[in-house]
Amino acid sequence: MKILVAVKRVIDYNVQIRVKEDGTGVQTDNVKMSTNPPDDNAVEEAVKLKETGKAKEVIAITVGEEKAQETVRKALAVGADRGIHVKADSYIEPLGVAKLLKKVIEKEKPDIVFMGKQAIDDDCNQTGQMLSAMLGWPQGTFASKIELKDKSMQVTREVDEGLETIEINLPAIVTCDLRLNEPRYASLPNIMKAKKKPIEQLIAKDLGVDISNRIQQLKVEEPPKRKGGVKVANVAELVSKLKNEAKVI
Amino acid sequence: MPALVIAEHDNLKLKTFSLNAINAVSKINTDIHVLVAGSKCDNVCKEVSAVPLVKKVLQSDSTNYENYLAENLTPLVVKLADKYSHIVASANTFGKNFMPRVAALLDTSQISDIIKINGPDTFIRPIYAGNAFATVKSNDKKKCITIRPTSFDPAPTSGGSAVIEKVDAVDVPNISKFIKKEETKSERPELGTARVVISGGRGMQSGENFKLINAIADKLNAAVGASRAAVDAGYISNDHQVGQTGKVVVPDLYIAVGISGAIQHLAGMKESKIIVAINKDGEAPIFSIADYGLEADLFEALPQFLDELNKLNTIQK
Numbered sequence: 001m002k003i004l005v006a007v008k009r010v011i012d013y014n015v016q017i018r019v020k021e022d023g024t025g026v027q028t029d030n031v032k033m034s035t036n037p038p039d040d041n042a043v044e045e046a047v048k049l050k051e052t053g054k055a056k057e058v059i060a061i062t063v064g065e066e067k068a069q070e071t072v073r074k075a076l077a078v079g080a081d082r083g084i085h086v087k088a089d090s091y092i093e094p095l096g097v098a099k100l101l102k103k104v105i106e107k108e109k110p111d112i113v114f115m116g117k118q119a120i121d122d123d124c125n126q127t128g129q130m131l132s133a134m135l136g137w138p139q140g141t142f143a144s145k146i147e148l149k150d151k152s153m154q155v156t157r158e159v160d161e162g163l164e165t166i167e168i169n170l171p172a173i174v175t176c177d178l179r180l181n182e183p184r185y186a187s188l189p190n191i192m193k194a195k196k197k198p199i200e201q202l203i204a205k206d207l208g209v210d211i212s213n214r215i216q217q218l219k220v221e222e223p224p225k226r227k228g229g230v231k232v233a234n235v236a237e238l239v240s241k242l243k244n245e246a247k248v249i
Numbered sequence: 250m251p252a253l254v255i256a257e258h259d260n261l262k263l264k265t266f267s268l269n270a271i272n273a274v275s276k277i278n279t280d281i282h283v284l285v286a287g288s289k290c291d292n293v294c295k296e297v298s299a300v301p302l303v304k305k306v307l308q309s310d311s312t313n314y315e316n317y318l319a320e321n322l323t324p325l326v327v328k329l330a331d332k333y334s335h336i337v338a339s340a341n342t343f344g345k346n347f348m349p350r351v352a353a354l355l356d357t358s359q360i361s362d363i364i365k366i367n368g369p370d371t372f373i374r375p376i377y378a379g380n381a382f383a384t385v386k387s388n389d390k391k392k393c394i395t396i397r398p399t400s401f402d403p404a405p406t407s408g409g410s411a412v413i414e415k416v417d418a419v420d421v422p423n424i425s426k427f428i429k430k431e432e433t434k435s436e437r438p439e440l441g442t443a444r445v446v447i448s449g450g451r452g453m454q455s456g457e458n459f460k461l462i463n464a465i466a467d468k469l470n471a472a473v474g475a476s477r478a479a480v481d482a483g484y485i486s487n488d489h490q491v492g493q494t495g496k497v498v499v500p501d502l503y504i505a506v507g508i509s510g511a512i513q514h515l516a517g518m519k520e521s522k523i524i525v526a527i528n529k530d531g532e533a534p535i536f537s538i539a540d541y542g543l544e545a546d547l548f549e550a551l552p553q554f555l556d557e558l559n560k561l562n563t564i565q566k
Contacts, residue, residue, distance in 0.1 A: 139425075
């Protein structure tokens with residue numbers, strides 16, 4: 001069994017976002033970048049399947065600028081076998097990313113594709129679902145548990161009402177929730193070893209798919225600032241304020 | 250061209266968030282059709298038909314649509330899409346699951362989780378966990394949109410009499426099947442629509458301690474929420490999670506207990522009208538957005554809170 005894991009480089013989840021004054025986007029210069037958090041869970045799940053002998057090969061792939069390779073390198077350091085970097089110089093919408101991934105999948109023919117359920121930068125929550133529709137594959141989105149069977153897998157999904165379990169045929173796309181597993185840290189020796197693992201570079205615009213963006217970003221602005229309020233001295237004062245000042249209870 | 254809203258329901262009743270979606274669409278298109286795909290969903294169709302903003306209900310009945318499997322629902326929506334300018338659903342786990350499939354097959358770039366509509370092709374949506382708002386314009390002919398339900402009022406539910414038209418079910422790919430759903434049953438209001446929400450975080454220290462929160466929730470007729478840390482730690486089930494990848498809530502009153510205020514949590518609650526924070530760490534970021542902050546040990550404060558509430562003659566429900 002062969003597994004492909006898609007990872008994305010995003011602004012680290014701990015960074016306080018600053019909107020650019022000219023309204024063209026958010027500050028990314030000298031800002032700490034990391035792998036999109038649920039993508040770490042995707043890598044972990046793939047590596048676990050390899051360790052238990054269920055998967056033979058794990059390939060990590062990313063789409064993005066030169067530095068996006070760092071996320072692939074990190075996946076290699078925790079156990080992926082080889083990497084693919086689809087180089088793109090500017091932002092590509094999930095629709096375009098899904099088309100690029102499809103192109104690679106047609107060549108690599110993985111049995112499962114893991115990726116995070118949502119990227120914490122554009123918060124789109126689309127790529128996995130789009131990719132699986134384009135391939136005609138089933139999807140297990142927002143997965144917090146998977147159980148591999150012979151030619152299918154059971155996926156437990158986190159949905160609004162609680163948990164839903166579905167069974168999907170392989171090949172399939174799984175988009176991972178943060179609760180799917182506990183991503184490991186790469187050890188120093190493994191980080192060193194990962195430097196020798198191959199990363200194939202492809203050029204997005206040479207892959208023969210339409211990756212043009214359809215959505216124009218007209219403006220990015222700060223949301224209305226919420227003013228901090230007051231500190232109350234004790235519970236009695238709190239309840240009194242909620243009753244008489246805010247009038248919410 | 251009319252707009253098509255995909256209704257969410259459990260085959261018996263319509264889910265409220267579909268009403269928010271209907272109302273949102275009415276800002277740009279008054280010719281609204283609603284697709285009710287399900288199994289024995291006549292009652293849902295009647296309910297939708299009574300919504301005055303709806304012009305036509307499309308009913309497609311098949312056991313294949315009983316559980317909303319995205320693989321089964323998508324071909325039906327794609328087939329209908331030809332006649333519509335906008336395809337719309339709520340941005341909850343229902344809409345998020347199937348809409349990108351529809352968009353991909355229509356070769357359209359989906360606009361996710363919009364909070365404001367500026368025109369037929371221009372929308373505002375939060376990015377970076379709501380730390381920036383992007384105004385975006387779609388250049389696709391057809392728009393596939395998910396709307397953030399809490400940013401739009403629900404459409405009125407009575408007085409309408411839209412026609413109900415039967416639509417044939419479409420072949421499904423048979424690549425996925427529903428096994429089970431474990432729903433958390435609760436007498437309390439739903440988290441997404443509750444007037445008051447009280448949430449616990451890592452500071453609760455155990456699932457058992459959530460009884461302190463539950464007691465106050467019962468008194469205030471509040472829904473119970475939680476931070477990701479509390480859910481990750483197993484104190485409470487995932488359907489209670491408020492935040493960037495959990496639920497977004499906009500109650501009149503949000504009480505955060507033992508929650509430090511990580512960016513991803515704030516993304517789910519900072520639009521609440523009144524925010525109360527109870528935390529023993531006076532430096533916790535949650536205080537910077539709280540209208541009323543109480544620096545206290547929650548294990549002392551919560552029982553006192555309940556006592557004080559018991560002293561009140563009346564409490565809003």
